[in-house]
Amino acid sequence: MxxxxxxxxxxxxxxxxxxxxxxxxxxxxxxxxxxxxxxxxxxxxxxxxxxxxxxxxxxxxxxxxxxxxxxxxxxxxxxxxxxxxxxxxxxxxxxxxxASAGLDGLENVRRVLADGHMRGPEEWESIVRDYGHLYHVAAPSVMLPAISADLALLGKQINVPCDANAQRQLSRTAAHLCALMAQVLANSGDLVAAPRWWRTARQTADASGSKQVQVWVRGRDAMRALYERRSLPDALRSAREAVQISLPGTVERACALAAYAEVAGRLHLQPQAVSALHQLADVQAALPRDVVREEASQFGWPESRTTFTELYVYTFLGDAKNALRVADAALAGLPPELTRRRGQVELQRATAIVQDGSVDEGVQHAFSVLAGLPKEQRINVVTDLAWDTYRAVPAVDQIKPAAREFRQFLQMETTA
CATH class of the missing domain: 1.10.260 (434 Repressor (Amino-terminal Domain))
Structure with a gap:
């Protein structure tokens, strides 16, 4: 049956x-x-x-x-x-x-695809670009079986002997897919499997011989450590390595610098974080227009992505004035359909409002933002930012009704 x-x-x-x-x-x-x-x-x-x-x-x-x-x-x-x-x-x-059919349904998908034809490197690159666009709008429950199916087929194909150039191209695709899988697994709450996929992504990127893929994977890996409860000093080293091997004026260098700035900001390393922000602004100004226009893709680097990094860094450095200044800019470039990304910006704004002294206003803003997001978009990269808002509340204010109710809501969200 x-x-x-x-x-x-x-x-x-x-x-x-x-x-x-x-x-x-x-x-x-x-x-x-x-x-x-x-x-x-x-x-x-x-x-x-x-x-x-x-x-x-x-x-x-x-x-x-x-x-x-x-x-x-x-x-x-x-x-x-x-x-x-x-x-x-x-x-x-x-x-x-x-997703609702469970492992049986996923295995059926994998078997059908595994019997398919061998896809060329260009076709695989197109598939990866599709996932890059889906990532910010699709729920993890939708992404996970689809990426799993393609990884099963690619894993079979990559072991078939072919010329060296095609093998390297397939390795580049595999590295991108493994990194996407790591992010989707973490978004679905599996913080045990995600690091294993990051390790595989780095190994596959190294096997590809592509510096750009190596930089992109290491930058994303370091950035995601902020949300996946992994070692921040290790993440800082990974981001620094990515910056060192990156090429000037590339989206991969922007990713590496953003990762370094965000991790340094989280570790309260102000000189390093601010220096990386300045370098990131220079790279942003030099990026090709087609890269800047990729607002909804993991593989583009729009201006809103740079301003989000600024917002993140200023928030964790406790610089509420600058954080509030760039919050509007970070939001302005985001299309309405990117509800998760917009929610992340608004939660950062809420933290800055709390830091600026308006505790009740900031907490209520965070509460309304999180409650207003569709359930499937309240993934860990979102709820972690909401917890950051709560942690910014001074201890004497955490017993007040607004903060207490917000904490109870967060506890229900993270244990659901």
Missing amino acids: TVRSRRYCALRLSRGMSLRELGRQITYDYSHLSRIESGKSVPSAGVAEKVDDLFGAEGYLTRLASAERAALELHSRNSEERDDVDRRSFLGAATGVA
Whole structure:
């Protein structure tokens, strides 16, 4: 039985309904329903919708059936006909159900993709760019099965002998995907697996021979240590190494400098943090326009990203005046759909408001920002910033109602 057929059967039995009764309810032959439940046949879209409506499954059974049909279609086609559109349409259907279907659903996705054709390095780079855009808007539960499926296929392909140049290109893609996997795992709350993926990302980046990929991975790794409860002195060393090997005027150098500035700011190393901010501003001014325009991608470096780093550094250095000054600039360039990024900026603003002496106002602002975010966007990089707002509240004010209620809300969020 497939994941889909088991769900159909379980829902029917939970309602004490026979196959004959189900057939009468949806006006469909019960013998064919038996084949559907046994996994020997896949329901049409019409049948799936009727069963969905009858059981009140809110589209879940329809998505399962859609993913299964897409998988069968993809599996049966000749490998030369499987283009990028096939992959995207299949993942679009499959990832909508993989998270709720559990490991069985994820394994089905992996197996179908692992039987696919070998993708060229350019196609893999396009896939990575897609994930770079999805990262800031998609929930971890959506990203995780999709990246897992592609890593399974890439892991199989990367071990197939090919020329040295193609091997290095595949290693670059693997490094980017491993780094994205590390971030998504941490965002989903798995702070044990995430560091292992960061180590793999660094090793794969080194194997690629690309300084740019090595710098990008080390910069992201150092930056994420701030939110993943890892050693900040180690993160500072990693960021310093990334800066030292980075090329002038590149997005990778911007990433490395931002990481160094943020970690140094968190460690209250004011001269180092401020110096890195000045260098970052110079790099920002020299970046190509296409890189600056990539507002919603992990691989771009818009001005709002630099101003966020300024905001972060000034906040942790306790410089509330400068933090409040740059908060509006950090927010101005962010599109409305980047709700998580905007929430991070507003939480930094809340901390600066508290530091500036308006404790109740800052706490209430943080409370409203966090509560206003969709549940799936309240990931650890967001809730950690909210905790920073609370920790900025002086001890004598933490017993006041606003701060006490905010702490209770944060505790519920982080233990949910």
